[in-house]
Amino acid sequence: MSIIEARDLERTFAVRRRAGRLRRERSTVHAVRDLSFSIEAGEMVGYIGPNGAGKSTTIKMLTGILVPTAGHLRVAGLDPSARRTELARRIGVVFGQRTTLWWDLPLRDSFELLQRIYRVPPATYRRNLDRYVELLALGDLLDTPVRQLSLGQRMRGDITAALLHDPDILYLDEPTIGLDVVSKGRLREFLRALNDERGTTLLLTTHDLQDIEALCSRVMVVDHGTLVFDGPLAGLRSGGGARRTLVVDLVDEAPPIDVPGASTDRVEGPRQWLSFPADASAAPVVAAVAAAYDVADLSLQEPAIEDVIRELYAGG
């Protein structure tokens, strides 16, 4: 049986709008509609979509914070909103933009309190804490109040907090937002190991395609409240026809660069913008440019999720 099962999930919000001096109009907005998917235990799924597409609404329904307007939803065999506190013991939630820790307390106190709240057996608690503190390099930070932690440190603290009770499912909402490259890499590595060793089901929302690339075998793309894509990441890229951009800074101004596999979109003094299909490797393009021109600097831009999705629509 699937660990998460959603069928024809729908969620509407009543929006009041001012219409005239005193009159207010009520209208209904569909945040999510006809959403159907199922996730097997142990899967790592990326859930992406532009802002306001319905990602957060979905996560809130899956955790029991929001009651669906219609449709069928089971998480770990439970109806989330009806049995919220029961479900809470089976899931872990990491909100990238806000902390689940207590702002004024040292990390250690927050963890101890969570142990009591989730009634984690002392032996399990010790084992998990030692493990995550080591893996996430939190050892020196345990006695620091949460408010004094950097964003990356806090995020590691939050992830530890979400895992102390050995949840079957871990939801991560923008877990890498605002993190530097090294922290991002470490975090991804940690999540992959968690899934490998414990079989924890992961559902993460993100704006960073690289998160998905590193972690998820499966992507669900939501737009305007419905799934527009559900499948492997490669399928999304090649099907969508999105393009990556290579920004080249030459030593001197030159006519548009001409290398196989890429086209030059823009020239501005010594700087040129080359684009090539997102599913192709950047290596041959970079090599060809470096071989034929005097290059001062290079940088690579991934297609934004929004572009991929726009392409997806245009292609589909």
Add this chain to the structure above:
Amino acid sequence: MAEPVPARALEPVRLYGRIARMWIRASLAYPVSFWTMTIGAFFTTALDFVGVWILFGTIDGLGGFGLQEVALLYGASGIGIGVADLLIGSVEQVGQHVRTGSLDVMLVRPVPLLVQVCADRFQLRRLGRIAQASAVLAYGFGAVDWSPARLLVAIGMVLTASVVFFCLFVTFASVQFWTADSSEFANAFTYGGNVLTQYPLTVFPGELVKMLTFVLPVAFVNWYPCLYLLGRDDPFGLPAWLQVAGPLPALLLCGVAALVWRAGVRHYESTGS
């Protein structure tokens, strides 16, 4: 896993204790700040009654009540709101939890929401108010001609007062689920109810007293039980049984508070942040 029923019923209390204890420990990390705040709270509220005392320097009675009798009323109401404020005063913050989204975090924890909201930022320094009110009440007890029945009513009075303010806090804080921030509106009823009951209700018009009996029943916090303790007839000619009826409105208010809170949470769950 079937747990014995009493253990399950006490679970929220146990969790409340855990969270509160952690906040106490956190506040004791700054002992100077803790003690100045606690002693400060004691003196600010202490001065409050000094005002009444000074008033009695120029008058002999207030609405037919002497200083010691007014102290009895003042102390009972003060302990009631003090205990409620200590235990669940943080419920006022619910609007802020809605605005900042911390309510979502609480909703994904396996603890009843009310327990989490009430225990959040538990402040032991609120004991200052209770200490002051207890001192005033002890002085007021000197006016009572004690009997076993009166002792029982006195205990019942303190409990009723706490429960009534407790319910008012929860009920009016729940309004913030709809309005996001209306703590001032709530204060009008909670602290307002406290201020009204610091004086003998004989200083107010009869209509107001009826309202404080049947609509916003803060008169049961101290007025009716004190009439019993002092062996007085009801100055407004209301039936004598009201004097010992306190627990009844307290229970009713519990029901109302639970309903309004539930409706508030339900409303939140169906609108999100």
